[in-house]
Amino acid sequence: MVTQRYEPWSYTPFENWIVSEGLHVVHGQIVDDVYSIETHPWERTGTNAVLMDLSNRIMDGALVDNQGTTRYICDIPPGGKYNLEKHMYEEIFFVLKGRGATTIWQEEGGPRQTFEWKEGSVFSIPLNCYHEIYNGQGDAPARLYAAISAPTALNLYANPEFVFGCPMIFPDRFDPSDELYFSGKTEKLAERFMETNFIPDVQTVDLDRWKSRGPGSNMMISMAGGHYICHLSEFPAGTYKKAHTNEDNRNRNGLMSDVAYLFLSGEGYDLQWPAGTVPGHGIPWEQINYKGGSLMSSGSGYHQHFNCSGSNIRYIVLRYGNPRYAGAAGKRTKDTGGTNIDFEVEDPRVKETFEAELAKRGVVSHQAHAFDD
Secondary structure, eight states: OOOOOOOOOOOOOHHHHHHHHHEEEESSEESSSTTOOOOOGGGTTEEEEEEEOSSSSSTTTTTTTSSOEEEEEEOOOOOOEEEEOOOOOOOOEEEOOEEEEEESSSSSTTTTEEEEEEEEEEEEEEETOOEEEEOOOOOOOOOEEEEHHHHHHHHHHHHHHHHOOOOOOOTTTTOOOTTTTTTTOOOOETTEEEOOSSEEEEOOOOOEEOOTTSOOOEEEEEEETTEEEEEEEEOOOTOOOEEEEOOGGGGGGGGGOEEEEEOOOOOOEEEEEOTTTOTTTOOOOOEEEETTTTTEEOOEEEEEEEEEEEEEEEEEEEEEEOOGGGHHHHHHHHHTEEEHHHHHGSSHHHHHHHHHHHHTOOOOOOOGGGTTO
């Protein structure tokens, strides 16, 4: 007698939650412009939103591909708010448009802290804290970009009532008596690594020079004691980075994490190679163009960033990466950030393609002097 070992495909608990929330989902490796992407009503939160599943690998019959972390954009209506909630997953926000305020508290009747934010600010919600987010403008929506680990929590517990109603508090994540918690105070912990709970403006954060990946500088910023960090990078006009891969780090801290780059200005492109292939002579790639406002997945294999602008490009990555949870993996990738392809051994077509793209725009290459101090 033949028996079916597995039941037919059904949605994961996270996918069932998406359906129950009425969340609109878009797919694809790149969102061309996060400032203009259409959002749709998300009744429970009082906002309009869109969940962005940044993947081209979605399985037939599935609703989303990313089942560890994911991303969304929400519009808080003029003079409105993102309704009260708390949850057993991490959430970090970058303000795309507008200004407003957020109130955080740990338990009912406990002290509250309120801080103001504006375009370019980053803040993270301490784990399982109550929070409300208010739009301070009466004449325009406020648009926020968020990264969340909701898939991990909802798939693990398969119980939204627990995820959104657990009474557990985490005093190591948030101290309500610390009046400076969301003041923007910072502590530099090491080269290219700092800690804060609020970034007033990502454009004003000082970055450290880092040559291992190629021209440019960056800073990794731990926030609210969470797995999520705010990773800021910048690279000069007319230059490009080494091809590199996050494949070894995709299960960051033992948790499945997607990675996506939000470019804040300029224009350029990524080269991306399929999973399991190493860039080299004659190995095919995919070229994906970006501009300021583009949000791009790093793909499933090696990838490489190119700046075709006449000015520096700064980008922001909201991702897992707090080294306090990384164990030995954090030490392995501290210096290099992963596995890189050195410029001296890369396929000559990489540089040829770059120079051709610069010529189209009348931009001068600065790659040869990218490491000059």
